[in-house]
Structures are given as structure tokens and as C-alpha cells.
Amino acid sequence: MDHLCFDTTKIDKIQDLRERGITVYPYKFERTDTVREIKERFADIGHDKSPDAVSTAGRVYVVRQHGKTIFADIGDADGRIQLYIRKNDLGEESFNLFRQYIDAGDIIGVAGHVFRTKMGEITIWVDRFELLTKSVCPLPEKFHGLKNVETRYRQRYVDLIMNEESRGIFRTRSRIISHLRQFLFERGYLEFETPTLQPIYGGANARPFTTYHNFLDQRLYLRIAPELYLKRLVVGGFEKVFEIAKNFRNEDIDTNHNPEFSMVEIYEAYQDYNDMMDLTEEVIVHLAGEVCGTTTLSFAGHELDITRPWHRLTMEEAVQEYAGISVRDHSIDELRTFAGEHGVRGFEDITTQGEFLALFFEHFGEKNLIQPTFIYDFPIEISPLAKKHRESEGLTERFELFIAGMEMANGFSELNDPLDQKARLEEQDARRRRGDLEAQMIDYDFICALGYGMPPTGGVGIGIDRLVMLLTGKDSIKEVLLFPQMKTALPGPDEDADEE
């Protein structure tokens, strides 16, 4: 009936404890030191008990009973420590209470003195203990821990309890985001929050999630990007802005994609895409230094050298190098033949050189870009929000960053010509009406904003999840997302499954 993990013998213990007048879920515990503080403070302790008393708290991981003595290991947010508990010290009643009712998984507070055992381990010689939380679910095995990938993702809390490595990844994730904010604050950028629920989605080519607001009686979309709102802020006079945004895209799930993911988007007035490439390089190298302390990263079997400056290739150069063809010098028919001969798929509907350039880059180039590489000067057809190239016809001032074959960042000299933007979005909208599910809508208010005048602006978006993957060496996005999207487990036979 229920899908809970509750263990009846543990629930019985709660009953017993209550009958003995013990508060099973008390409200507060005064701890003088964390585990780490104790280990640092008493690093040189000998076999005699410290004169100073300490109190600390944590989850019980292992209990080793030895008759009138008990050893137990407890762990808090950043460490584990051993407890030494003797019947002589606690008295019969308290000692038996521990012996009978404290299990691995429970959370307790202890008070005592610190000493080093004969085996050399810093240990708390416990004078008294207090049950702080009784766990009613069995902990996974102490030695092998929790390995099952599906359970680790579905019940991340158990993963975090059991696997220090997993806890480390998310600690690192938190630090990356914190250092990122600090980096940007120190350079004078302001952080803003823009709408997640949007009447018109834009800023990227992707299928949205659709929802509905009852009071407004109106369809809304979960944002696929914050871009168009952040540019409105630049119009409004904020010259250096950023947002760390959750984006939502209704696409497939794989090793590099989760339907909701985090991105930092940064915009700066009076800058262009060259400046944004510099900024991207600088911020990633800075974060690697803060978090990994190095400029050499190992990822999926590759040694990545992120020392600046990074490679920069135009898309045409990349296609020339990896596909061996100069798109500019061939007719559409020739390009079509080339695509067919090289097993490139999806070229049937393509009618322009620019689209072929992008297609060939994706097919031949992307996966080869292991060391950090900026690809720049993208075709205009696939870049509706990027400014036309100052010299080259048919191209835009847009770049993407690739590391280990992953797209890590995307930026441009932002299109700020309102008439051009209107024409480009109208073209997108026409495609959408022709059935391109990922083409953009026309956001007339955004075009209106540009109409008031946006200064020349550079912008970039950096995928935070992939950046965390890179800096933690994890080649699956699910390993760096606390709660990756999973298919809901089927309801039990007693529940109503159908509701159509």
C-alpha cells in the first residue's frame, strides 16, 4: 500500500522510548564544536582525556558494541568522528538506552572529552548523549554504501547521507556559483531576476513548456532563456547586468541535457563579442583556479589545458579544417552532394550556404573540439538575435565555446537595430508557422524596447551545469544536478492511474 521505507522495529522503538518519557524529536541542541572543529582543535591530543569538554551532534553511521563499551561513528556536514561510550561513565540506564535504542541512521548529540585511542584515532569520550532524531528507515550498507544509480538520483538525500563524493560535488557546485557571483559583483555587474513565467518565450531556439494562469485567463510559458528581459534592462540604463537563471526546454533528456537547467547570462553595454569571449575565458579560468586550483582538468579521459588564450576559429575555418570544404566556394547543389556523400543528415530542406555551414560544423566540428575553443562568426540564418557582422556578409558576430565536445557558452554582439530585429523575428515566426517547433515568437514589446535605443552591447550565456561537470570531472549532467528529472514511478495498483 504505502511506498515508505519505514521499519516496524524502529517504529516500535519509538513507542518504547515515549513510554519511558523520552522526547524522540526534541527541538534544539547546543553544540560547542562541529566535528571538523574538534579534529582541528585537538589535532595533537594524546591518550589522556582533554580537560576541555565539548559537545557536538551528528548522524550515527556505525555502532560497534563491546559488552560494557560501545564505539560509534557519527558524522556532521563535513566530517565523521568516533565516540567511546562506557557503562561506567553513563550509568546503567543511559548506557542501556543507547545499546537498545540508538541505531545507525539516528541523529544524536553528545557531550564529553576528547582523547586519542590506542589505535590512534581522535575520539570523544562520551559523558552523556541525547537522541535528537530517530530514523525509521534503514541506512544502506556501511561498507559498500548506496551504489544503485537510479536510487541515488531518485532519493538524493540517501545518496548525500552515504556518499561523501556526491556531497563533495554539490559542495563544489555551490562554491562555483558563489565564486561566479563574487567575480561579477567585483567587476560591477548587477544581478537581477526576470520573469520565469512569460507570455511570449524567446531568447533561444527551443520548445517551451506551456502553462496557464487562471486569474489572467491566459497561456504562459516557462522561459527558455532570460535574454530578452535582460536586454530590456540594458535599454533601461543598467549597463552591466547578469542573471543566474533556471531555463526550461521541452527537449530530450541525455547525458548533457536536463529539461530544467541553469545558465548565467551576462550583458555589458559598449562591449562586443570579442570582449565577451575574453570575459568568458577569464571567468572560467578564474573559477577553475578557485575550485580546482589548476589550469589542467581531466574530463572523460581527456587532459584539458585551459591556460589562456584559448583557440579561436571562425566557423568557416572550423568547417574547412574538420570537413575539408569551403562552403562559401560551392553552390547549394554541390553542398547537397557533399552532404549526401559524407552521411550528413537533415540537409534536405536547407536552401542557403549559411545553413550548410552550421550543419557541417555540427556534424564534423563539434565533437572534435576537446581543448577550449571559441567558434565565431555564425551564419545569420541561425542567429536571429546577433548583430550582423561588421565586415562579412551573411554572418553575425556570434560565438560559441566548446570544451570536451560540449557547448559551454554562447554569446554575441547583441543585435540592437530595431528594424533588423523586427525583420529577423518575423522570419523566425514565419518558420514557426511553417512547423518549426523551435523557431522563436515575435516579441513586439522587446522590439519596442530596442526602438528606444539599446547601446552597443555584448552578451554571453554560460551553462552552469556543464561548467560544474567540467570542474568536477563528471561526464553526466545528472551527477551535478541534485534532483535530475526522472520518469515518475508508476502508482501502486490501489491508486487511480488513469485520469483522462
Next chain:
RNA sequence: GGGCCUGUAGCUUAGUCGGCAGAGCGACGGACUCUUAAUCCGUAGGCCAAGGGUUCAAAUCCCUUCAGGCCCGCCA
């Protein structure tokens, strides 16, 4: 959408040329006052992911479904 792989006790798993479903840890009971994967003695715990089929006999072979992982496609 295509391919490969996985699903056995709370956890980690053995068993898959078809022949009674095993272990370690954990739980429960007992012994033990410096152990640390503590040790020792004992007990309980399984619809072998679900459903169907082949067979005298299925965890094992076949089909379908569910969930997950990896690769490819798709996603610019």
C-alpha cells in the same frame, strides 16, 4: 526514434549450458570495557521489476510492458 546493457532480501551482490534461491553487511536475540568493514554464537527476512508463453520443471529460454544506464539520431 534505433542499438547495447541492467533490474535477485533494507543495502552490496552470487546464481543465467533450465533441476529445491545463496552470501556478506544490516535487522532481531545472546557473549564481549580501546574497537573501527570489530569478533563470536543463534534467528528471521525473497511474487528473482511486472505480465504472458515454451517446458515434466523457468531467476535462468522466448515475447510484451515498466524503470534505469550507456551509445547513436533528434535537439542549430
